[in-house]
Amino acid sequence: MSDEVRVIINDGIMTVTINRPEAKNAVNAAVAQGIGAAMEELDRNPDVRLGILTGANNVFCSGMDLKAYARGESPFVEGRGFGGLCSLPPKKPLIAAVEGFALAGGFELAIACDLIVAGDNARFGTPEVKVGLIAGAGGLLRTSRQIPQRVAMELALTGEMISAARAYELGLINRIVNSGGALNAALTLARVITANGPLAVAASKKIICESQDWLSDEMFAQQEPLLRAIANSKDAIEGATAFAEKRRPTWVGC
Amino acid sequence: MQSLVRYELRDDVATLWMDDGKANVMSVAMLAALNEALDRAEKQAKVVVLYGREGSFSGGFDLSVFKRGGPEVLTMLEAGMRLCARLVEYPLPVIAACTGHAVALGAFLLLSCDLRIGVNAGARFHINEVRNGMTLPHLTLEICRERLAPAQLHTATTLGLPFTPASALAAGFVDELVPAYAMQESVLRYCADLLTVDTKSFAINKRRVNAKVIQAMAVAIEEDIAEWKALANI
16 A cells, blocks of 8 residues: 555554645545545454544645646545545544644545544635535535534535634534644544444444434334344343443453 | 552653542541652652542542541641642642542642643532531632632632532633543643653742742641631630
């Protein structure tokens, strides 16, 4: 794999770093392919429980690399969309660790993640309209599902950036830490999640994501098979037993 | 019995884990253990972290000592006040990891530290003396005046109102709130930062900044001791 995306797996946590600091981590073909491959590995490798997406050199990602695009490079991955992530996020949890800019496509990568931790210098936004484009990689589709519509509209129509503090106030991000601390904070959060039952974590994510499209009078029925699978799992029994015995559970993942 | 304060020295950071298995009450034994640990840290470390136990930073003085009465009451009261003063005068930076409730002396000890990180849920900050028919020692008020915002100083002390983590942040009980799971990460981050500070100039600056309150505390503790002795003789 090229050096433009670095992947490190440690203690079941996969850290994916966009590594093009000379281009503010803009997404070219290599970055998109690299993230896409990492997301596939994340879901395929049973030893990996969770992914973290971050950017090198205190910048998350400034969006699509327009120069590369003009040269004919595609920042899209077949089946996975922009940056190898936006149209098809992984099944396992993914945390964005954001420092500096998360703009345009960079913003869309961040909000395609399940959780976002940001340094207090982070800035978020979809400035596409300023150059006559739209945020087509989920910026418009996801933002209005994640924050109040009126605010999502403001971001989309003005193209103005918001601060980490404002993003936190809106519930767009989970934690703010001092700048430079986002990756560490994401790892801390990741360890809390990886200590939990893997089946339960996977099912919880699945239900929260998929239930967006379920109808009110059918949603409990649709949740039922997932709930039953969890209730019948060895991990559910292990979790309850460990709780009663006041020890840490040993998960088997089935 | 297990030690009430576990002392850990790593990479020039001394961490003092207070844990009495309950509310972390400031008994004579706990206060002595803290002083002992501070003595060690002063010789060995560059940064000190004062850590509570899960759910409780400290519940304040050991009320059973008040109930029993006798000379131990005065010993405990004086040791509690002197520990607050010691933290304010202490030459090293002291970070408080406020893992839960900080009540009465627990709150004063917290306020005496240089940097205070609190959990964002499951903590109550309460200067509850007036609610228990007790008088606030003069020394504690000097610390409150130094560290709490003026409006909240009044509601916290005179009215004895409890504070939530969010209102405690606004009042100045804590400098930052974090989820409980992130306390250690946050503490480590501040330690790494404070380790880069020159120890000598830190000590001089801290003493300069705190000069007035240190002086006021020295006067206050004499008043307090005189008051307690007068009360004990009645």
